[in-house]
Amino acid sequence: MTVHPGDLLTPALAREIAESGIGVYAVTSPASVAAALAARELGAPDLALATGFTALDAEPIPSVTLGEEGLFAAGAAFVDDPFDTFVLLARGHVGVAVAPAQLDAAGRTNLSGAGPPGHPKVALPGARGLPDNNASPSRIWYLLPAHGPRQLVEHVDVVCGAVPPAGAIRRLLTPAGCFELRPSGWHALWLTPDGAELVAGAPGLGIQCNGEEPIVSEPDEAALAAVERADPHGVRLIEFSAGGEAAERFQQAAAREAGG
Amino acid sequence: MSFEELVGDIPDGATVGLGGAGLQRKPMAAARALARAGRRDLTLVSFLGSLDVELLLAAGCVRALHSAGVALDGAGLAPRYRAGRQEQTIEFVEWSEGTLLCAVQATARGVPSLPTWTGLDTDLPQLNPGVREAVDPFTGERVTQVRALALDVAILHVPAVDARGNAYVEGDFAIDGALARAAQRVYVCHERTVNADPRRAVLSRLWVDALVPAPGGAWPTGCHPDYKADLGVVSRWAAEGARGGIELLAEPVR
Numbered sequence: 407m408t409v410h411p412g413d414l415l416t417p418a419l420a421r422e423i424a425e426s427g428i429g430v431y432a433v434t435s436p437a438s439v440a441a442a443l444a445a446r447e448l449g450a451p452d453l454a455l456a457t458g459f460t461a462l463d464a465e466p467i468p469s470v471t472l473g474e475e476g477l478f479a480a481g482a483a484f485v486d487d488p489f490d491t492f493v494l495l496a497r498g499h500v501g502v503a504v505a506p507a508q509l510d511a512a513g514r515t516n517l518s519g520a521g522p523p524g525h526p527k528v529a530l531p532g533a534r535g536l537p538d539n540n541a542s543p544s545r546i547w548y549l550l551p552a553h554g555p556r557q558l559v560e561h562v563d564v565v566c567g568a569v570p571p572a573g574a575i576r577r578l579l580t581p582a583g584c585f586e587l588r589p590s591g592w593h594a595l596w597l598t599p600d601g602a603e604l605v606a607g608a609p610g611l612g613i614q615c616n617g618e619e620p621i622v623s624e625p626d627e628a629a630l631a632a633v634e635r636a637d638p639h640g641v642r643l644i645e646f647s648a649g650g651e652a653a654e655r656f657q658q659a660a661a662r663e664a665g666g
Numbered sequence: 667m668s669f670e671e672l673v674g675d676i677p678d679g680a681t682v683g684l685g686g687a688g689l690q691r692k693p694m695a696a697a698r699a700l701a702r703a704g705r706r707d708l709t710l711v712s713f714l715g716s717l718d719v720e721l722l723l724a725a726g727c728v729r730a731l732h733s734a735g736v737a738l739d740g741a742g743l744a745p746r747y748r749a750g751r752q753e754q755t756i757e758f759v760e761w762s763e764g765t766l767l768c769a770v771q772a773t774a775r776g777v778p779s780l781p782t783w784t785g786l787d788t789d790l791p792q793l794n795p796g797v798r799e800a801v802d803p804f805t806g807e808r809v810t811q812v813r814a815l816a817l818d819v820a821i822l823h824v825p826a827v828d829a830r831g832n833a834y835v836e837g838d839f840a841i842d843g844a845l846a847r848a849a850q851r852v853y854v855c856h857e858r859t860v861n862a863d864p865r866r867a868v869l870s871r872l873w874v875d876a877l878v879p880a881p882g883g884a885w886p887t888g889c890h891p892d893y894k895a896d897l898g899v900v901s902r903w904a905a906e907g908a909r910g911g912i913e914l915l916a917e918p919v920r
Contacts, residue, residue, distance in 0.1 A: 436740070457837070457838055458687060458690075458840060459687070459763075459838060459839075459840050459841060460838050460839040460843075461837055464837070487843075488840065488843070488844065489771070492764050492767070492782075492784070518760060518789070518793070519751070523789040523792045524792060525754075526751055526752055527752070528748075528752070529743075529747070529748045529751035531735040531744075532733055532734055532736060532760055533734060533735065533760055533761065533762045533788075533790065533793075534714070534762070534763060535734070535762060535763040537762035537765070538762050538763055538764035538765075538784040538785075541784050541785070541786060541787075542784075565787070565788045565789045566762070566788060566789070566790075567788065568787035568788050569787065644740050656741060656901060657901065659740070659897070660897035660898055660901060661898075664897065664898065
């Protein structure tokens, strides 16, 4: 893929959100904010944006900051009970994009750790909202910066998010393409030019391809333009980067945040 | 109230709820005061923790930690928290966001536990003795029963209070309101005192025991609209925090 994965997947998420029919989108990261703001331009002008737990209908500040917590600075329309977040989830009214460290063949998720439950060889942030949102009928997108055998497995090490309920829509966006969880497992909706090879390299997930999936090599032009208006500095690309590139992008964003 | 008085109210072994979430509105000045006073064996409850947890872990104040997650946002993983879990030097009690909210709400409501729909078929019951699968006595449905989590104190940081003690926040209040209702004593650190319409308050003075003036007291986390998180310090902590460097989290130079 020549285009940066973040510039392919963020517009793809924006289009997904715009066409999903959801009323509330819970922003969780720079890319998810950019995608949500773009989704408003792409056909969902009334989409409510929830930031944090008591600002369910907020107006995020125009510049994208460094993540969910940065967006707490958004001007909230009013303050809700934090339990409202879970009411909306239970009623299927919310959409949210999450980035679990592991996702498995049945749609389980893990952000707790690598290794046995309670004895992590590598401790990760913690379950966060994965048990809550994966068990809900609300629409969940898994937005992963890499498509590899460490992230995409047959069974997660720690079950944070359970197998999604029947009928709940779960889609996965990775540098390999877009995939949907169905009763028979994960199915490819479209692939990137490298997608088939990446899918073959992570067999644990059991993605089924029929060989007729569209190949998407360029971002959705209108969606990318909307994303760039929402995130002109490309902060979204931090979450699709690793190592030195991620550190450099973070430092650049930090300098901007500090007014430098 | 001063920080010295606040710390005097919190003995070793206390269960301390820390407000805010992620890199926003963390009561860092209060955490520094606890560290300076050499408090030990604290049980922290930090809904979504960051440098609050890191500072107190680095200072050796913590015996146990209840949280749905601890991280440094875009800067990556929290080094002390990570080491504490991997080396089993702290008792980590893992919650989801929804179950932790239920646990403090149960305390606030005066019931021993509450049922919820989240957490079924996960490993949470293995990771947390306060989360258990149960059967609803009325419908026979499977539910997750969450045990009440009581706090000795809750320490919040907000941008503003009024003279009567009502608290004002712009943006997200996370689960601070629930923490306040679950705690025996509630301390509200604040940037400034304002004249404001109490109907716009996010927390009534009825839940507040003491106000602690603390301009800049959330640094290096942010406190909108007064200041943003100091991402330079966050980034340095992510890189250096595992090997010491607690001075990085000392008082800011302003």
